[in-house]
Amino acid sequence: MRINWMKRFSIFFFSAVFLLAFNNAGFSQRLVNALSDKQISIDSSFAGETISFFGNIEPEIGEREKVIEGTFNIIMVITGPSIDRVVREKSNKFIIWLNSNSQVYEKFPSYYWVLSDASLDDITTPEVLEEYSLLPKHQPQKFSKNANKDNRFDKELVRLMKEEGYFGINENAIDFHSNSFYSGRLELPANVPVGSYLVQTYLLKDGEVISQKAQGFFIRKTGFERFLGNFAKQSPLLYGVFAVILALFTGWLGGVAFRR
Amino acid sequence: MQIYLPIAELSLNLFFLVGIGGAVGFLSGLFGIGGGFLLTPLLIFSGIPAPVAVASVSGQVAAASTSGALSYFRRGGIDFHLALYLVLSGIIGAFLGVAAFSALRAAGHLELVISLGYLVFLGFIGVAMIIESIRAILRSRRGVVRPAKLPGQHNWVHGLPLRIRFKRSKLYISVLPVLFIGASIGFLGALLGIGGGFILVPALVYILRVPGNLVIGTSLVQVIAIMAAATILHSVNSQSVDILLAFCLMVGGVIGAQFGASAGKYLRGEQLRALLALLVLGVAIRFALVLLLEPADLFSTAVLGIQGLAQ
Structure with a gap:
């Protein structure tokens, strides 16, 4: 595992895939990211795969300080292709159990994992998590289209998605290898939805988001x-x-x- | 060895798939049934989405019935005139069945109807078979030999209008019950993912009085036609036929059936029927439990639309 990691570590250094930094005046740090695989292929022997992310925190171009200082935290949010989904509730009618109530979620993410380098409670505050809708439990509110919506379904949907392995939080998935260099890994299950994925990386300092950056990868058969x-x-x-x-x-x- | 099923969009063990195909094939060879009513529930219980299971088993049953039908064809055990009426009405029934399948899936009641359908039909057939075979076993213990019912005896169904002569079966009967039976089997077969042989054979014997040497061959022709039609209709309508899944099941099924057929020679007819009845009842009870017991999880989620087959 270590050796494999070292290999990927070196891939990072030699890879020229440095994407444009998130450019926002006032941020004095930026993120430089790379991905181990831009495209994941599903063939007949596919039984899940681990994808790795690498990144570096660097001073913003034009900053006078050439070295970054302080302790940083990283939160990565991986969002899968969106799809219309329905949640149904069974109830007992005429002695048999059948689906009765339901709620529709339009363009709901088929996959949503949050990775971080430490416990989210230690990294930041519930207010920040709420503001950026970072957690799986924040997702249903964004996509429910029913007029008379029932909040019970939101909770159940997130629970069901977590049980299927489609949603989740992994607070040990990101490692810092120096003050500024980090890597993350995401384990994709065999039943991973096919399509385009978005990796949103948030850089936090003292609990506040100071920079963010988006990247994509693709899973296809x-x-x-x-x-x-x-x-x-x-x-x-x-x-x-x-x-x-x-x-x-x-x-x-x-x-x-x-x-x- | 894991194999990724491109339509079901999940990985399953190849040997598991060929294995359950083989096990069900063994039983189908043993009892002379298609085995769809066992295979579809087995796939659903092992995590394959119900729409994919129903649609893919249609292909498997068509394959399993083909080798049987060929051997009956060589022996001249098929009434093609009768089969033609059964097939045509069966295909119309299959059209309706697939339409009902799509409508129910959209409404979220497909699993319920599949469970209820299995419960009602397997329960009914299972009880009827077990009563019949216990009587037969008791009779043979007592040593009483009762003459088998002769074909050619008529009942009220035969007297309905539009009578047609089926020369091969030596029948001159109304075409209405033939069409009704064919269409019903087609509808149920497409909706539930079963060949319907275990309903069709008793119907041909007890309602239409088709001679014993023609019953199985003729019903196999109808089963192949319905399952072929259902496979195509499911492909067009919901794109839920997983060829790779169906093929794994076929390979297991075709091989298993050969061993089942040889094993069947060592068991007596009424014992075989009693065993089959128990098996049918077992599956029915499994579905009854799903419907009657409070589910462990009251909530379920599914993807809407055609892309949602994997759920």
Whole structure:
């Protein structure tokens, strides 16, 4: 693990992928970030993957101070592709349990993980977390479209997403290797949603957000899996006919091979 | 060895998939059934989304029935004239079934209807089969030999209008019950992801009085046609057929069926039917528990729209 990390550490140094810094007058520090993988490929043997982030805190260009000082904290928020989602509640009617009430969340993130280098309570205040809507529990309020909305569903949605592993908080995911250099890792599960992801990095000092920076990466199916997925969506009729031919052929082959 | 299923959008163990395909194939060879009614629940209980399970099993049942139908075809055990009416009405039924499937999924009641459907049909068939086979076992203990019901005996259903002569089956019966049976099986098959052989065979025997040597072959033709239609309709309508999943199940199923068929030779007919009845009842009870017991989690979440199949 250490060796692997060292490899990625060196990748960071040699990688020329330094994106434009978040430019805001008044901030005297900026973030320079790099990602171990810009694109994650899902093939037939995909069983989850670990993605690494690297970054450096540097003095803002034009600042007189050439060395940054103080203790910093990093919070990273990884947001997956958004999708319309519904939460349903079962209730007992005519002795059987069936779905009754429901609430719709439009363009809700399919994936939302918060990574940090220490306990969020130690890093900052609940007010800051609330202001930037950083926590998983802040998400449903942003996306619920029901007029007469029911707050119970918000809580349940976040709980369900956490149980599925789609939402969560990992307070040990970021390590500082010097005053200014940090790395983070995100473990993507095998059922990770496909699409484009946003990594929002927040730099905090004394509990306040002093700089932030966005980056993206992409998760897509490749090879045969991509071909099948596209085939099913783009020419569904042909796909269905192909599935039937495959079924009949396999059945025929089985019958011939064993001659019952 | 994990394999990623591109439509279900999750990874499962390849040997697990081929294994349950093989186990259900073994039972289907043993009892002469398609096995959809066992395979679909097994997939749902192992975490595959219900829409993907139902749609993909359609492909698997078509494959499993093909090898059986071929061997009946070689022996001349198929009434194609009768099968034609069953198939045409069955495909219309499958259209309606897939439409109902989509409407129910949008309304959030698909899982409920699948569970209820399984409970009602498996419960009914299971109880009927167990009564029948216990009687048969008791009769054979007492050594009483009762003549099998002769085909050609008519009941009121045969007397309905629009009578047609089915030469191969030596039947001259109304076409209405034939169409009704075909359409019902098509509807249920597409909605529940079952071939419907275990409903169709008793219907052909007890309602239409089709001769015993033609029943299984003819019903297999209907099952293949319905499942092929359902596979295509599910592909077009909801894009929920996972070819990779279906293929793993097919390979296991086709191989397992051969062993099941040879094992079946060592068991007596009524014992086989009693065992099958217990199996059917077991699945029915499993679904009853889901409906009647308070769920551990009252809340569930699902993605809306076509992209939401993975949920």
